Amino acid sequence: MKARATETQRKTRIQMENEERILDAALEEFSAHGFRGATIDRIAEHAGMSKPNLLYYFRRKQDMYEALIARLLKTWLEPLRELDATGDPLPELQSYIRRKLEMARDFPRESRLFANEILQGAPRIKRLLESELKPLVDEKVEVLHGWMKDGQINPVDARHLIFSIWSTTQHYADFDTQVQVILGPDRGSEGRFEDAARYLETLFLDGLRPQAEKAETPRVRVP
């Protein structure tokens, strides 16, 4: 392999294919067992290649992990980035919640990888959280404050509001095992998702207090 000073390293077809296979296998292992609990042997086995061959592409265990985390954070923050200050507050929030819920449904392994990392004290991404996540949250908190000042949403602690959106939606990926035990096998995962979306919409918009107690509207409309 000639060293090309200026030119960016080109990746071969095989390289791209294998890196993809490896990262997929690594995601499976890391998300299920955490960094320490995952082993290169199992990742290699799961990727269908020998350990030395895997290490040819990622020289250390940590390299795979970091590649996964880097890729993860990009897509992970996308829904929050899309929260639009100029949009209608309630629909904006609703669609943010729905997007987060979709991510929990479509990328549960990524969610668990992230959960594992934070659970263990985020030793490998604390800096990234400070440099990427924090500023983004600060920015969106301002947006929320604006909406609250205008009376377009109830005045609450904006950061805790964001926490509650994250936790309720990611719960369906991170605690999936428990969710399945409790909901039983009756309702398929598609139905589960719709039930969750409907419930969260009610919770975040109106809470649990019956409308009758808030407004003076009668519970039954008489035509």
Place this chain on the structure above:
Amino acid sequence: MKARATETQRKTRIQMENEERILDAALEEFSAHGFRGATIDRIAEHAGMSKPNLLYYFRRKQDMYEALIARLLKTWLEPLRELDATGDPLPELQSYIRRKLEMARDFPRESRLFANEILQGAPRIKRLLESELKPLVDEKVEVLHGWMKDGQINPVDARHLIFSIWSTTQHYADFDTQVQVILGPDRGSEGRFEDAARYLETLFLDGLRPQAEKAETPRVRVP
């Protein structure tokens, strides 16, 4: 040690002390690294004793883990057990949420241990969840349904309601690292807790939609 057939095994002073020290150290390690990621060496070091000595009290790694889980589940479900069908619905829910939040504050390691186990597919406690957790949830779901039928709380999916209480409260233990990054060091952990409690109360009772949109009350009161 004489084998006493009928009599239950008495524990010596040293035994009780050491088992306590070991379980505390084990909780620290397991909650931070998961079952696979934790090592007996580190637990022993953290407990201030030699590895063979530790293994004298718990012959296998898994024995420590199971002892912790068993102890955990007992206290973990207590708040839900206390949810009282004969009480006032909204205050009952409020105090359930507060108790869960207090547990996240006072027993974060236990919360993380549980999260780790579920995250990894609950291989060791799935059965316990089915035999202990599920029936309890089913029972309390009935209580919630009763309240909904009476119009005392908004009609929502009761199981998802429970999920949202679990996830929002446990978030403060499980994702503590992330919470701290975002809230910054300004507010101490005591203040954080009060902010969270206040926020969750508003969320679960009233949601985000401004009262003015629900009732016909004017947004600005003219004296």
Place this chain on the structure above:
DNA sequence: CTAGAGTTTTATCAAACAGTCAATATTTTC
């Protein structure tokens, strides 16, 4: 004080683990 139960340590083991190396096989490039 002492015998035996209970506790701790030293030494050790086999398996699992992250990672290396040189040799071989395959693909790409000219």
Place this chain on the structure above:
DNA sequence: GAAAATATTGACTGTTTGATAAAACTCTAG
């Protein structure tokens, strides 16, 4: 199609890990 670049493998290394055996020590009941 041969040389160069890339990819794969088997054999191996040093370390960590879960677990055991037996000897040595300490505590406690009588």
